[in-house]
Amino acid sequence: MSLAPTVSSRGSVRATFVAAYSAVTLAQITNALPGALNGTFAVEFRTSGAGLTWIAGMFMMGIVVFELSWGLLGDLFGRKKLLYAGALVSVAGSVLAALAVNTEMMIAAQAVGGIGAGILFPISLSMIAAITPDHRERAKVIATWAGFLSLGAVISPVLAGLTSQAFTVEGTAAGAPNIFSGWRVAYYIAAAIAVAVLVIAIKAKDSAAAEGRKLDMPGQITLALGLIAILFATVQAVDAGFGSAEVITSYVAGALLLAAFIVIEKRTRQPLIHLSLFKNRAYSITGIVAVTGMFAFLAVCFSTSVAVGGLALAEAWKVGVLFVFIQGPAFAFIPVVGWLIHHVAPRWVLTAGFAFMAVSAFWLSNIPLGTPEAFGGAPWTAFIPPLLLLGIGFALTVGSITAVAINTVPPQHIGMASATTNLLRDLGFALGPVIGSAIAFGVGASAFAGSLAGILGGAGLPAEAVAGLSHVPPLGYLSGWDGVVAQFSGQAAAGGAPAQAVDGMVNAVASVQQQIQGVAGTSLGQGFQTVYFVAGIAAVLSAVLTLFINSRPSAPTPDAVAETTEANAEAVTA
Known part of the structure; x- marks a missing residue:
């Protein structure tokens, strides 16, 4: 546990609590x-698969790559x-x-917003x-x-x-978005909240x-650049393929940087991560579960957002x-x-939670995807029961992961074990x-x-x-x-095709537009059904692995109890 902090005599205790919450x-x-x-982003920005992935993953990347340092900077400088700083950056990101009018602007905004949130999570606590x-x-x-954090998670989708339903108006005369x-x-409201935090x-x-x-x-x-390189390679593979030169190069660079990080951590006197923690078999298993289990959760969330909002064209409020x-x-x-964490062995709570998530994912993998409800697709309400199971599973696992992790290490390593587990858990979220x-x-x-x-x-x-139209991915047609x-018509004309022939080909393509878009939707639906199935396997693997954790709780000294409580609360930052 860290040394006792110094607290300024100036300022209000009440204002501190209000500002932090x-x-x-x-x-x-x-x-x-x-x-x-x-x-909504997929439709409005007409983004590619990689672009949509960057929008979804960039925010978590901003949290993951620096999360072990923000708390330390607060300790050092106040x-x-x-x-x-976190509130100001959140204003800018929101x-x-x-103001984003295309995919690139939204990705940049997500990067800024992720850094702001990455500062606010540990500092407020x-x-x-x-x-x-x-x-x-x-x-x-x-x-x-932790309750206010969870409240934010409920407020956000609402x-x-x-706002999507109540404030939608037509674009400008030139066709640009309003x-x-x-x-x-919703983002302007978030910016206003950030300004209020600054004032308080x-x-x-x-x-x-x-x-x-x-x-x-x-x-x-080295940790930040290594993680960014690995995540960049995986995102680019969505459009470029895993065999492309940029993807292979990024994977190699990421592996070398992470290897350098390990060497540095072994030699430094005050490392970001004590690698000796992973010599503990139970802790290593918990670390694996933190990644695989939270990957399963966010993979389901991401797939649901795209499948229901982008493919089934359901309104944003649904x-x-x-x-x-x-x-x-x-x-x-x-x-x-x-209550469960303190009265039932946390690993059993964890196993039960992952079991709920597995049932949810396998259930969702059997729902037909890719066809709007108006054209006979599955109604959006069909997603409610399995997603409720997912939410219950998440509630049982997100705090229990850290509880199990810190119960497998000596009391003096509880703080580092908590921080490292949080990093692995958030990495799982980013990978989803x-x-x-x-x-x-x-x-x-x-x-x-x-x-x-x-x-x-x-x-x-x-x-x-x-051949000229086959290179376009299905999301492009939607x-x-x-x-x-x-x-396509521009390329055909540039290739020397007569104007009449180009017009004929364009008309032929237009005549089968609905058929092409229908197949594009169902093809992507099969892809997201596969993601649900893979997420289910990851959840089952996580549930099985937790059965092999033989956690031995540390002696319940006052400091250890305080660290355990704080670690459990930190885990909810998912």
Whole structure:
């Protein structure tokens, strides 16, 4: 456990609590907003599979790659300063997202917003822990902090759905999107909350714990760049394929950087991660489960957002309602899970939670996807029961992972074990949409290719025209039909085809538009059904692995109890 922090005599205790609780609610609202809007982004931005994946995964990347350092910087330079920084960055990220008119702008906004949330999560928790020296009282305020975090997860999809429904207006005369309407209002509201956090924080108490703390810059840089390279390679593989030069190069660079990180951590006196933790078999298993289990959870969330919002064309408020069923149990079951962790062996809670998630994923894999409800597709309400099971499973697992991890190590390693487990858990979250996209769009493209060639050939298009249209992935035909046809006609004309022949080919393609889009939707639906199935396997694997964890709780000293409570609350930052 770290040395006792120094707390400023200036400022208000009440303002500190209000600022911290508001900050963590804000961070989770901005964290969860893209999940409810992925389908909307796919349609409005006409994005590719890789682009959609970057939107979904970039926010989590901003959290994962720096999360071990933000808390340390707060200890060194003062947590109030870091809270200001996090709120300011969140304002910038939210405003950029609201102003985004294309995929690239939204990806940049997500990167900024992820950094802001990555600062607010640990800093808000450490601020209230510092002003609550009594262990019993600290447990209560940390539980309240976790409750506000969960509240943000519930507010976010509702906010996305309501603003999309209530503030939607037509675009400008030139056809550009209206940047003051629809889902964009949700981001303006998030920016307003961030400004309120800044104002409240002015009267908050500052605290720090600089003694004995030092930033491991070589370790932070190699870890951040290594993770970014690996995630970049996986995202680019969605469109470029795993055999492309840039993907292979990025994987090699990522592996070398992570190997350098391991060497650095073994030699430095104050590492970001104590690698000796992984010599403990039980802790190593918990680390694996943290990645595979949370990958399963977010892969299901991402697939649901795209399948319901992007393929089935359901309104954003319906997607928001579905995400309430996913996120709601984590808020509603806080007292239940807290009781279970303290009265039942946490590994059994963990196993049960992953079992719920597995049932949910396998159930969803059997729901037909890719056809709008208006054309006979599955109704959006069919997703509610399995997603409720997913939410219950998530509520049981997200805190229990850290509880099991810290019960497998000596008391003096509890803090590091908690931080490392949180990093692995958040890595699993980041991998969910990244690997899920690679699977969904890869399977979808394979299923679509043969059908598209048959449709175009049947419409009388020559072989070279079929080849020119076959390179477009199925999502392109769903979200950017006019652009695909315009690009094809331009290429045909540039290739020397007579204008009359080009017009004939365009008309032939237009005559089978509905057929092509129908096959594109069902092909991608098969891809996302595969993602659900893979997520189910990952959840089963996680449930089975937890059965082999023989956790031996540490001696319940006051410090260990306080660290355990704080670690459980930190785990909810999912």
